[in-house]
Amino acid sequence: MFKTILFKIVLGIYFTLWSPFLLIALVSKRLTRRLVYADAAGVLVLARLICGIKYAVHYPIHEENGIPVMPDNNRRNDGKAVIAAKHMSILEIAIISKVIPKSFFILKRELLWIPIYGWAFWRCGMLGVNRARGKTNLKQLASAVEQRVLDGYTLVIFPEGTRTKPGQRIPLKRGLLMLAHTLKLPILPVGTDAGLYWPKHGRINSGTANVWFEPLLPCNASLEEISDAINRHSA
Numbered sequence: 001m002f003k004t005i006l007f008k009i010v011l012g013i014y015f016t017l018w019s020p021f022l023l024i025a026l027v028s029k030r031l032t033r034r035l036v037y038a039d040a041a042g043v044l045v046l047a048r049l050i051c052g053i054k055y056a057v058h059y060p061i062h063e064e065n066g067i068p069v070m071p072d073n074n075r076r077n078d079g080k081a082v083i084a085a086k087h088m089s090i091l092e093i094a095i096i097s098k099v100i101p102k103s104f105f106i107l108k109r110e111l112l113w114i115p116i117y118g119w120a121f122w123r124c125g126m127l128g129v130n131r132a133r134g135k136t137n138l139k140q141l142a143s144a145v146e147q148r149v150l151d152g153y154t155l156v157i158f159p160e161g162t163r164t165k166p167g168q169r170i171p172l173k174r175g176l177l178m179l180a181h182t183l184k185l186p187i188l189p190v191g192t193d194a195g196l197y198w199p200k201h202g203r204i205n206s207g208t209a210n211v212w213f214e215p216l217l218p219c220n221a222s223l224e225e226i227s228d229a230i231n232r233h234s235a
Contacts, residue, residue: 004204007050014046022120033124037101040094047091052206053197055095060215081188081216082180084226086234087158088166088195095211096156096190103154125153138175142182149183159226166195166235172223180219187221189214193235
């Protein structure tokens, strides 16, 4: 438990020290984005040094003459897919940010109101969603997402709508389907077991957190198909 308390204290100091730089960087969208993603990469370093948490990223196996090969980078970094990710921890957010540097996230609108950090999230292209406005908000959201995708960025959405515990399976929100179908983008499911190592509450454990990129699904895939893919390897 000492390790968990120490990590949270150091993380709080770390975020505080970054705040002035993020505040200054708000004058430039490009600089803000670089600092926000550098901040996220630093979280992975602290998690490894203090808590002994490493991470591994797994991709679907594609065979060429019987030999598994890594997928073409363009398939995952050109914005031509909606990433639907399991959300268990800050950890998988940092990992996805590092693996896909040209990503942007859909967040609860309230997170963008956090002083400095929330402003930085907004400045670097994160989108806030007002769940109370339902379909009206989703139409506006689709337009904003389309513009960012055309600019070459990749959308990351957490279709369960909240952080989950290991073994917990929550019905997916239909907003994911609306966005994918409206924009005619395939869906890239992503699973994780990060909650085993850095849970929302409780003790942080050392080990190797995994993130699994599953095979692409079509934009008209069902919520059940997407959920099965997200949870295929997740804890």
